[in-house]
Amino acid sequence: MAIRSDEITSIIKSAIDSFDSGVETRSVGTVVEVGDGIAQIYGLEGALASEMLEFPGGVMGLALNLEEETVGAVILGDASAIKEGDTVKTTGRVVEIPVGQALLGRVVDPLGRPLDGKGPIASTSSRPAERIAPGVIVRKGVDTPVQTGIKAIDALIPIGRGQRELIIGDRQTGKTAIAIDTIINQKGKNLVCIYVAIGQKLSTVANTVAVLEQYGAMEHTIVVVAGAEDPAPLQYLAPYSGVAMGEEVMENGVEVAGQGLVKDALCVYDDLSKHAWAYREMSLLLRRPPGREAYPGDVFYLHSRLLERAARLNDDNGGGSLTALPIIETQAGDVSAYIPTNVISITDGQIFLETDLFNAGQRPALNIGISVSRVGSAAQTKAMKKVAGPLKLDLAQYRALAAFAQFASDLDKATRDQLTRGEKLSEIIKQPQYQPLAVEKQVAILYAATHGKLDDVPTPRVREFENQLYRFLETERPDILKGISESGALSDESAAAMDEAIDAFRQSFLA
Numbered sequence: 001m002a003i004r005s006d007e008i009t010s011i012i013k014s015a016i017d018s019f020d021s022g023v024e025t026r027s028v029g030t031v032v033e034v035g036d037g038i039a040q041i042y043g044l045e046g047a048l049a050s051e052m053l054e055f056p057g058g059v060m061g062l063a064l065n066l067e068e069e070t071v072g073a074v075i076l077g078d079a080s081a082i083k084e085g086d087t088v089k090t091t092g093r094v095v096e097i098p099v100g101q102a103l104l105g106r107v108v109d110p111l112g113r114p115l116d117g118k119g120p121i122a123s124t125s126s127r128p129a130e131r132i133a134p135g136v137i138v139r140k141g142v143d144t145p146v147q148t149g150i151k152a153i154d155a156l157i158p159i160g161r162g163q164r165e166l167i168i169g170d171r172q173t174g175k176t177a178i179a180i181d182t183i184i185n186q187k188g189k190n191l192v193c194i195y196v197a198i199g200q201k202l203s204t205v206a207n208t209v210a211v212l213e214q215y216g217a218m219e220h221t222i223v224v225v226a227g228a229e230d231p232a233p234l235q236y237l238a239p240y241s242g243v244a245m246g247e248e249v250m251e252n253g254v255e256v257a258g259q260g261l262v263k264d265a266l267c268v269y270d271d272l273s274k275h276a277w278a279y280r281e282m283s284l285l286l287r288r289p290p291g292r293e294a295y296p297g298d299v300f301y302l303h304s305r306l307l308e309r310a311a312r313l314n315d316d317n318g319g320g321s322l323t324a325l326p327i328i329e330t331q332a333g334d335v336s337a338y339i340p341t342n343v344i345s346i347t348d349g350q351i352f353l354e355t356d357l358f359n360a361g362q363r364p365a366l367n368i369g370i371s372v373s374r375v376g377s378a379a380q381t382k383a384m385k386k387v388a389g390p391l392k393l394d395l396a397q398y399r400a401l402a403a404f405a406q407f408a409s410d411l412d413k414a415t416r417d418q419l420t421r422g423e424k425l426s427e428i429i430k431q432p433q434y435q436p437l438a439v440e441k442q443v444a445i446l447y448a449a450t451h452g453k454l455d456d457v458p459t460p461r462v463r464e465f466e467n468q469l470y471r472f473l474e475t476e477r478p479d480i481l482k483g484i485s486e487s488g489a490l491s492d493e494s495a496a497a498m499d500e501a502i503d504a505f506r507q508s509f510l511a
Contacts, residue, residue: 027090029071031055034082037075037231038285041088044071050130052091057081060111061088062095062233065286072286074233076111094130097241098123099248101255104192107209107223110237115225116209127248129240133308140314142348145379146266146323149185149436150178152366152429155388155446156395157351160379161191161264161321162312166343168328168335169353173365175327177433178351179268180208182325184215185436186266190259192249193221193266196242198235199274202227215434220256232285235278239269243309243322250313250320263320267310271327272303276339293338300342307346335370349373363430368395381488383443390450391425398422417455424454427462440484441470447490448502456510469505477501 029043039061047053053061053073059082065072075082076095098112102123107116110129114121142160159165167175183193195212197205205225212218222245226238248254249265256262269275276299283296291297303326310324328343333355335344344350349372358365377385401419405411411419428449431437445466448454457465473481480497484490490498 026092029088031082031084031086031088032070034075034079034084034086036285037079037233038282039073039075039079039082039088041071041073042069044088044090047071047090050094052093052095054089054091055082056086062237063090064282065288074236074282074286075231076233076237077231079231094128095237095240096126097129097244098125099127099245100125103222103245104220104254104256105218105222107205107225109230110224110226110234110241112241125248127244129237129244130305131244131247131309133305134311134313134317138311138313138317140312140319141378142312142375143378144312144321145381145384146182146191147185147189147439148178148182149438150181150364151431151437151442151446152364152368153178153351154380154384154439154442155391155429156368157349157366157371157373158375158377158379158384158388159323159325159373160312160375161323162310163349163373163375163379164307164310164324164326164347165373166326166328166347166350167353168330168340168344168350169365170330170333170355173353173355173358174363174433175329175353176208176270178353178364179270179325179327180211181434181436182266183212183221183268184217184434186220187216188259190256190262191220191264191266192246192254192256192262193217193268194224194242194246195221195268195270196224196239197270198226198238198272199228199278200225200270202229211434220259220262232278232281235275236282239267239272239275239306242267242269243306243324246322247309250311250322251318253318253320263318264323265321266323266325269306269324269326271329272343273327273329273339276302295338299339300346303339303343304346307343348375361430362426363433366429369399381439383484383488383490384439384446386490387443387446387450391446394418394421394450395425398425421449421452421455423459424457424462425449427459428454428466430463438481438485439488440481441473443484443490444473444481444498444502445469447495447498451499451502453502453506457506465506465509468509469502472505473501476505 027044027046029041032042033040047063051063059077061073061075063071063073100123102121142162144161146159224242226235246265246267253261253263280295288296310322312321328340352367352371353365354367
């Protein structure tokens with residue numbers, strides 16, 4: 001077959017025309033040491049702080065230590081295949097997390113990869129894990145409640161949308177239970193929840209997810225998991241991933257089935273003690289100078305830059321909100337330790353749980369004396385504000401009298417009556433797990449308690465009285481509950497109707 005020179009010429013010309021002469025410049029380095037999830041890399045002169053680095057096999061890392069000749073990086077994933085002499089490239093990107101509606105109902109790792117076996121996540125947008133918190137100018141005062149469904153909290157330590165409320169206590173005192181009850185109670189309340197599990201056993205996380213699914217709460221929830229067996233860098237990254245997902249809800253909103261566009265988010269960090277441990281582990285392996293309790297000097301900034309991202313935006317900026325519920329585990333009730341005092345000083349109040357109260361059968365085991373919400377009654381409905389005011393005073397007086405009564409042999413009638421009422425109030429604020437209460441029912445029982453309607457009910461029958469009162473109001477006087485639910489207020493007319501209804505029920509109950 002004859003070869004035609006013009007054909008060869010045209011082929012060569014087209015090859016020359018299609019040749020891409022673009023040059024990509026990337027900083028490249030060499031691994032000189034690797035171990036414990038940390039790599040020391042020689043070179044990488046152009047690396048930036050917190051820049052993503054690419055290791056062989058698609059494994060990613062994070063540049064944290066920028067030294068004169070080397071870069072200290074943490075490896076986000078399996079470091080077993082990385083060895084000395086491997087080539088590392090910069091990417092010019094920071095850590096970005098997939099965000100948006102596609103994540104609702106899913107369980108993901110801190111990089112947004114699915115862990116629930118329900119297939120890939122079709123997210124179309126992403127956000128940087130680290131970001132500067134919104135400034136004062138774009139914020140608005142906190143004035144809308146996050147209803148936890150827990151009587152003691154909604155009445156005495158109210159949480160508002162955009163607030164940061166710390167849940168603190170020893171292990172096994174019900175910290176996670178409060179957070180899970182709050183998430184369950186947000187069903188149909190236009191609030192997207194992000195539950196971040198840090199350093200927990202996967203069996204514990206699986207139980208939590210099963211509870212959320214059982215109560216239909218996964219429809220409005222995203223679960224971010226960095227388990228106890230995950231490397232420290234992933235545990236360090238987890239809360240920042242969660243808050244990035246929450247910021248997407250706050251700023252752009254997400255569509256929730258049956259609720260439309262939702263622009264309010266709630267982030268639970270369970271827990272930040274383990275987060276601080278992971279950061280301490282990383283910092284010591286990176287040879288950063290240790291400080292108090294071997295934590296690095298910037299451990300306060302670790303949590304402050306996370307929690308400052310919770311905000312309530314003003315109407316000009318969309319009016320969304322991001323509420324933070326960080327959890328801290330104390331050792332033997334010591335709230336004056338390093339990490340607890342740090343987080344107490346960053347947050348807008350704390351819910352303090354005590355082992356002694358828990359063991360005495362007080363659930364939730366809330367120490368009302370040292371628990372506080374700095375937003376206070378600004379984040380309560382008018383009806384709740386009306387009934388909660390006397391409750392705080394009565395409980396405070398009861399605690400003072402109960403301590404005094406231990407040493408007194410004979411008490412006058414007024415003191416005995418006050419102690420009896422205090423016992424009833426303490427019984428009323430007990431509540432079983434996974435049974436959050438609607439705010440109108442809370443108002444009804446607290447109204448009864450603070451207006452002396454329980455004074456002649458025997459203490460062992462108080463819980464029975466409460467449950468039967470709810471049923472009575474739902475069947476016989478539904479208008480009272482409906483009025484409080486719709487208006488959020490307890491008018492004089494409603495209060496008179498409530499009075500009459502409770503008296504009618506009490507007569508039949510005590511008969």
